[in-house]
Amino acid sequence: MSSKTLASSSLISDLTNVVGDQYVVWKPEDLLVYEYDGSIDKAPPQAVVLPSSAEEVSQIVKIANRHGAYIVARGAGTSLSGGAVPLRNSVVIALTRLTNLIEVDAVNRVAIVEPGMINLHLSQKVSHLGLFYAPDPASQKTCTIGGNIGENAGGPHCLALGVTTNHVLGLEVVLADGSLTWFGGTQRESSGYDLRGAFVGSEGTLGIVTKIAVRLLPKPETIHSMLAAFTTMDAASDTVSEIIAAGMVPSALEMMDRNTIDAVEPFYHPGYPAEAQAVLIVEVDGLKESVEEQTETVLDICNRNGAMEIREADDEETRDKLWQTRKGAIGAYGTIAPTYYLVDGVVPRTKLREVLQQVDQIAVELDVTVANVFHAGDGNIHPAILFNERNPEEVKQAILAGAKILEACVAAGGALSGEHGIGIEKQAYMPLVFNEDDLEAMSRLRTAFIGESPEDAPIGVPSLGERFNPGKVFPGGAVHGEAYGITAESFRPTGTQDWQ
């Protein structure tokens, strides 16, 4: 994973002909920043190219084909599962220059954007029309909408509004042969197979998205945010269950544990009660009267479960402050340990309390520190395993703890990923939820888009079937933690069938 091969001068010159000198990166020292993303894995690209249009992306794919090079599309590089790490010495196509808002149709509530647009910028640009773009990953100030498509990103407000795929109407994509095509449309409905749906969440393995038609939503008339502190995680978990059982779907329902409180206190000084073991954020929105009624219900339930302190926010400034600790939590983990590994699993809401207790046990057994901050409302947990990457034993324990937590989620009837994708991180766990038939059906879909018969492959490329983002998603493509000396033999999730 760490061997470096630099691009040939003929490849560099072909790429330069398309985008110009200043948009091809090939010197080893300049390539360093493209080895990483937000995960713990890394690998060096042979070159990075920054196109300015869909047509340039199409030309670059054709050039890479001729040179037998793999391709990895990259947005802001915030992936938490290794999605943007360029395995197999790929050519990275960085889409950060494609940031245009191409069209806004306010009446029909549709926008067409380029993939390099930063998530939050879209909502800012349409705010004066009374509209917003719903998916709001914690990294929304940095991450790109193209990257969100790749990973089918979620966010705190996806509880009520759905994840990225629910807001994408159509996609322009560059396919393996460099051709440009359009899937879906700008209407809610379109005809033919739902290839739009298959692309969203395909983690860059089927093609490169170059334009995106998204649905915009009208901003709610009223938003009311509440923050409640509890003396136990169980009390907070019960509060979550009761809110949902009351038939409400709050626009957000987020939880932080004591370790997370410890991490955010020195940063943001929120002054949460010293005995608080959990903090819950609940947000309701809609028409004024409806919000008032829902607020009353939420406060009742919090109080009944022994909330020690409740804070409320009605206006944007107070709300931003109330959300600050939640949105900044992951960054604040740096106060506790040099590195974190943010696990991402989903459990049925009814199993939340039980799985959180298991996460605690796993932390104790393996002697790792785990901090919890997560989307409680839809059972999407995010245990952050905190460790020091310079201590190989700590790294191994962290990865092992991650595996055990994901196993616990699956055993509880949950899923491997809520919103971070499979990437490098979770591919070894795919057999926990998919049997060979399932994986083969997925592989057939990839083959349908990419082709894979050996006679199709240009010289020097073992299989065209991995043309885009090679080594990701499917088991056996790469080893999670290899950069830290982990090998495929170091461990494997228990309970899996025979696989590599």
Add this chain to the structure above:
Amino acid sequence: MSSKTLASSSLISDLTNVVGDQYVVWKPEDLLVYEYDGSIDKAPPQAVVLPSSAEEVSQIVKIANRHGAYIVARGAGTSLSGGAVPLRNSVVIALTRLTNLIEVDAVNRVAIVEPGMINLHLSQKVSHLGLFYAPDPASQKTCTIGGNIGENAGGPHCLALGVTTNHVLGLEVVLADGSLTWFGGTQRESSGYDLRGAFVGSEGTLGIVTKIAVRLLPKPETIHSMLAAFTTMDAASDTVSEIIAAGMVPSALEMMDRNTIDAVEPFYHPGYPAEAQAVLIVEVDGLKESVEEQTETVLDICNRNGAMEIREADDEETRDKLWQTRKGAIGAYGTIAPTYYLVDGVVPRTKLREVLQQVDQIAVELDVTVANVFHAGDGNIHPAILFNERNPEEVKQAILAGAKILEACVAAGGALSGEHGIGIEKQAYMPLVFNEDDLEAMSRLRTAFIGESPEDAPIGVPSLGERFNPGKVFPGGAVHGEAYGITAESFRPTGTQDWQ
């Protein structure tokens, strides 16, 4: 399309071994009812088999493979685009015995059902838990959830809640080789490619769905329905635009025109004003206070646009009566003409008024009667062209009018289908919205699931690529109206590229 070949006795005997004598239909007179669905097309199957389990479906597919027979899955046969018409002398697998509610998880709001369950039955079965299943096609008392998956069915309440694909979490399917696999899960999120999404709306061409995990929603606390009559269609259209522009998303927003009023009067005697040219149904739901506020806004807008009469309903009985004319409209067209062809197109909401005027012009030009009843809120129009199927000239004019209406929808930036699918009816129009690259990408997806290389095909079958529901969706598969003497040369949509 109309040549009849009966099944061989060895095929019948193989099928009988799986399901028993009484569940294999092969006598010509018994097969007659399986030639039709809700569209104007028809074709005879060679046999019909009614399995009682997913395992039996799997065995039947393997038997059909051995005998080189095509396969068409059938639910209630209510398809309006010819989805259930068995072209190529297919073996029909009727799923009407698979009606079980396998599991309900009320807390996590998930149900697992068999494909033959009637849509409305699911909501009835979970009603005591305070839950319901959202997609509600007009045919919901008859149509099956399996058929809804095939066509990605919508309904009046899909404006606020989304169509079938938004409510399906996972699918068990029988693939082309007869193997059983599962796509998606019971969580909102799952890992890997979204093959669940690709299956929903694939019109039976990729496999046969045998189990379905669906999301259930909590029933709203309050529902308020309003019906308003207007002197012009324009006034009703403006009312729709203003309601949406006010930032509301009513749970339903439906329109009927004068011809539809004429059709429903003798059936249901609603006593709408004699001068009414349009009737609008608006429904809002949610918490009591929010419903009151929305009701006030809707009534204001209706009055401002000159509503002649407004009726309201708060309880279930009054609401059912208010909805009766809308839900029974299509059936009532029988009072005006022997046959109807229900067109299904989508236009941007802003173009609704303009496209409705074009529909009027097309009706005048081609001398056909068109009645309109449709989902105004999301721009999904359903002009019903009324004709006498015994008059070949009328049939031709009806089909031509349908083509022109669909062209007008596409020209206005809309889509070919809102909820009825492509089937036989619209395949010739696919090139209006898809270029060759798009169609090829779709064809690759089908190939990924079915296989198509000639050496894979059993003797007597030209291409495995059409194993399931042959001749549907893709251009050139069949001729819409062939049963009435229409040929591929009779007409073709103007403005299309060269295609067959």
